Amino acid sequence: MRNGKLKFALLPLVLLAAAALPAQTTTSYTPGEFQTTNPYYPKPNPFYFEGKVDWDKLAITTPSNTWEYMQRGIHKQEDLGDMAGAIQDYQMSLSLNSLTNGTCQIITSATLVGGVLPSSLTPPPFMFTVRLRLAHLLQSTDPDT
Numbered sequence: 001m002r003n004g005k006l007k008f009a010l011l012p013l014v015l016l017a018a019a020a021l022p023a024q025t026t027t028s029y030t031p032g033e034f035q036t037t038n039p040y041y042p043k044p045n046p047f048y049f050e051g052k053v054d055w056d057k058l059a060i061t062t063p064s065n066t067w068e069y070m071q072r073g074i075h076k077q078e079d080l081g082d083m084a085g086a087i088q089d090y091q092m093s094l095s096l097n098s099l100t101n102g103t104c105q106i107i108t109s110a111t112l113v114g115g116v117l118p119s120s121l122t123p124p125p126f127m128f129t130v131r132l133r134l135a136h137l138l139q140s141t142d143p144d145t
Contacts, residue, residue, distance in 0.1 A: 051129075052078065066103075069093035070130040083137055090134040097127050 038059060055075035063069040073089030076082040097104045104126045138145050 055079070063089070063092075066093045066096035066124070066127060066130070069096065070127065070133075073130070073133065077133065077137070087134065087137050090130050090137070093127070093130045094134065097124070097130070099126065 038057075052074050053071055055071055058068075058071065060068055060072070063072050069089045070093040073086040073093060076089060077086035095101075099106070102123060104123050105121070106126045107121070
């Protein structure tokens with residue numbers, strides 16, 4: 001077959017395959033609501049996942065907790081090059097995760113309940129990543145902070 005005829009011969013197969021795909025649905029996000037249907041949002045864990053998550057896949061419009069502010073700050077720093085915005089988000093994350101005001105704690109050992117980690121800790125664990133990232137950004141412009 002010539003290339004032109006081959007393209008037209010495959011067209012019905014492509015259309016059938018496309019028709020078999022499930023329809024895509026969209027859901028709205030409410031700040032503070034755990035995203036049970038979002039596979040990119042980490043499952044609840046008393047120990048925050050401190051690595052980078054693709055901010056766009058989280059589908060968060062407004063951060064509502066210390067972890068979400070840290071993730072948006074990482075996005076601003078690494079993806080957008082917005083250092084001032086990253087500093088603001090890191091500082092907000094720190095205000096929600098502070099030993100001084102009792103909104104976090106340092107965990108020195110895993111406390112098991114029935115052989116497993118508890119599903120929540122009050123207050124949540126101290127986050128190191130946001131502090132290290134903020135320190136790195138402020139090191140040349142505001143080393144005293």
